[in-house]
Amino acid sequence: MLRLLRVSHWIKNLFIFAGIIFSRHFVYPDELRTVFFAFLVFCGVSSGVYIINDLLDLSRDRHHPEKKTRPLASGRVTPGVGLIFGTLLLGLGNWFAYLLRPDFFLITITYTGMMFLYSLMLKDFIILDILVVASGYVLRAAGGALVIGVEISSWLLICTFLIALFLVMAKRRHELMVIESPAQHRMSLAGYSPLLLDQMISVVTSATVVSYAFYTLSPQTIAKFQTKNLVFTVPIVIYGVFRYLYIVYKKSEAGAPESAVVRDRPLLLAIMIWVIGVLFIIR
Known part of the structure; x- marks a missing residue:
């Protein structure tokens, strides 16, 4: 199940802490706690996106030398189970994002929509594909700043x-x-x-x-x-x-x-x- 969630990819979500570090607000426990919760929320949202992406790429991943061992591509997790988990993670993740701060919700829902478009069509456009994925990192950094209401350079x-x-x-x-x-x-x-x-x-x-x-x-x-x-x-x-x-x-x-x-x-x-x-x- 951990491989289905791609827990190892959660390290990318550490970009969320950039805002609190460079605003010097890491000395405030309440804001540090808020950013930590935002990190967990983004982990859930990103895992949901990964699962849906794996479902959409199922036939391709089965012929990929490395991705064929993923839970969905290898058959260890059925598409139905994957769809349920992915939908729950996206729904709950975006809901918790809204509870943390509406501005942060705009970041997570934008990320969700952008990655859906990437999975459906944008990944097949040269150069645009890498620009979209890189933009996901920027959204993480921006979200970490917005969730505590600070500016980021x-x-x-x-x-x-x-x-x-x-x-x-x-x-x-x-x-x-x-x-x-x-x-x-x-x-x-x-x-x-x-x-x-x-x-x-x-x-x-x-x-x-x-x-x-x-x-x-x-x-x-x-x-x-x-x-x-x-x-x-x-x-x-x-x-x-x-x-x-x-x-x-x-x-x-x-x-x-x-x-x-x-x-x-x-x-x-x-x-x-x-x-x-x-x-x-x-x-």
């Missing part, structure tokens, strides 16, 4: 979007390498090539580092946190990006970003150091 939303594009592009590249007939699994895959994705990854990784550096050096950031020291976290971000590139090109483990982050200890350590460093600097 446009620079951080841009950085979130860019790093998400990087992760999704790396995943697409991995899929091209392991699937014999990409077009049979997803039409958009036939439009990509390793060379094209390599160039796109190069652009996005450069933009990610530059955008984050600009954020740390912007007058608004310095005035908000009353320190210029956030720039010292830039080398950690650069290391993290380079380490993930190593995972993509040398270890060929970018097919599941959520697993790659947890399994690669140097990358996980770098992320932990970055979080601790940011909290210490902006406290």
Whole structure:
């Protein structure tokens, strides 16, 4: 059942905590509790979306070298059971989102609708498919800020979007390498090539580092946190990006970003150091 819910993918929902961290509201227990509940709600909604997506992709996943072991594709869970669980998770998740804050509900319902469109048709459009998936990460970050009524920097939303594009592009590249007939699994895959994705990854990784550096050096950031020291976290971000590139090109483990982050200890350590460093600097 845990595999059906894709619990390992819940790590993506940690982007919800960006708003409370960079607004420095993590010192308020009530708001920290609210964001934690928002995280749990988004976990439920995203799991519901994953289940419905698996149902819609059932015939394709059965021929995928890695996805064929998923509960629905392998037959361990029947489509009827999956539909019930998926519908319940989406219904209850969006309802709890509304109870937390109507603005947060707008985020979860937008995410739900966008991912439904992705599952039904948008995943077959080259480039648009990765833009839609990356937008899901931005909605997570925006939702975490809206649920406690704080603003989140446009620079951080841009950085979130860019790093998400990087992760999704790396995943697409991995899929091209392991699937014999990409077009049979997803039409958009036939439009990509390793060379094209390599160039796109190069652009996005450069933009990610530059955008984050600009954020740390912007007058608004310095005035908000009353320190210029956030720039010292830039080398950690650069290391993290380079380490993930190593995972993509040398270890060929970018097919599941959520697993790659947890399994690669140097990358996980770098992320932990970055979080601790940011909290210490902006406290």
